[in-house]
Amino acid sequence: MEGAFLFRRKMINNISSRKHTARKERLQQKHEAGFMSVQFPEVASIVINMMYNQRGIAKALQRTVNFFPSSYAFFRLDCLSKECVEGGFDLTQVITSMIENRKKAAKGELSCEGRDPAAGHSEIAYEVAIQYT
Numbered sequence: 001m002e003g004a005f006l007f008r009r010k011m012i013n014n015i016s017s018r019k020h021t022a023r024k025e026r027l028q029q030k031h032e033a034g035f036m037s038v039q040f041p042e043v044a045s046i047v048i049n050m051m052y053n054q055r056g057i058a059k060a061l062q063r064t065v066n067f068f069p070s071s072y073a074f075f076r077l078d079c080l081s082k083e084c085v086e087g088g089f090d091l092t093q094v095i096t097s098m099i100e101n102r103k104k105a106a107k108g109e110l111s112c113e114g115r116d117p118a119a120g121h122s123e124i125a126y127e128v129a130i131q132y133t
């Protein structure tokens, strides 16, 4: 019994330190992405509206994320699952191709890229709205 308890504690410690490392890496990537005003000077604002669905949680969560010229041009959103490591939803492709085509609106769905605890544990339905200067 005690062995199992210790094993579980070790697992939890492991996950939280991996999460910590992942968070630090994420911060680094964010800084490397640079500012919106530099990367996409033609963009006045970006609004991402999403419904977040996590397996085992009945109620979908609504989230809105705004980007302005002073924001980092980093379009990777975190997975809200506590156990999820290195997960998230990458809207970089969607948004950069929208900007290239000066598209104002797009919608779609994405699954979390995290490998833990299992693929398909969460997904989002998103809508992106971009305003140009």
Ligand SMILES: [Zn+2]
Residues within 6 Å of the ligand: 079, 080, 081, 084, 085, 087, 088, 112, 113, 114, 116, 121, 122
């Ligand atoms: Zn996840």
